[in-house]
Amino acid sequence: MGILVTILVGAVAGWLADLVFKRFSFSIWIQILLGIAGSFVGSWLLGNDLQVMLGLPELPARITTAFLGALVILGIVALVKSRQSS
Numbered sequence: 911m912g913i914l915v916t917i918l919v920g921a922v923a924g925w926l927a928d929l930v931f932k933r934f935s936f937s938i939w940i941q942i943l944l945g946i947a948g949s950f951v952g953s954w955l956l957g958n959d960l961q962v963m964l965g966l967p968e969l970p971a972r973i974t975t976a977f978l979g980a981l982v983i984l985g986i987v988a989l990v991k992s993r994q995s996s
Contacts, residue, residue, distance in 0.1 A: 915969075915972075916946060916949070917946070919946075919949060919969070920942045920945030920946035920976060922973050923945035923948050923949065923976035923977040924936075924941030924943070924944040924980055925938075926973075927941075927948065927977055927981050927984055928941050930981060930984075931984045944984070947980070947983060948976045948977065948981070949975065949979055950979065951979035951980075951982055952977070952979025952980075952982075953975060954979075955979065955982070958971075960975050960978075961975075
């Protein structure tokens with residue numbers, strides 16, 4: 911059951927992050943992988959702090975943490991791409 915929740919969280923977080931960075935427009939598989947990677951980055955950066963600070967239930971806190979981690983990853987990708995083009 912844990913892997914299904916991780917894939918669901920990754921899919922939602924990756925999709926939301928892709929909406930914020932409209933310039934990339936990735937496929938659904940890349941969005942899921944981005945969200946899963948984002949959950950690792952978000953967990954590394956925030957741990958359980960977001961859930962404790964905001965008092966969110968576990969699933970919304972995991973999605974938010976993964977979303978923030980995916981935004982960090984996309985931000986780094988955007989910086990690298992902009993430096994390569996200039």
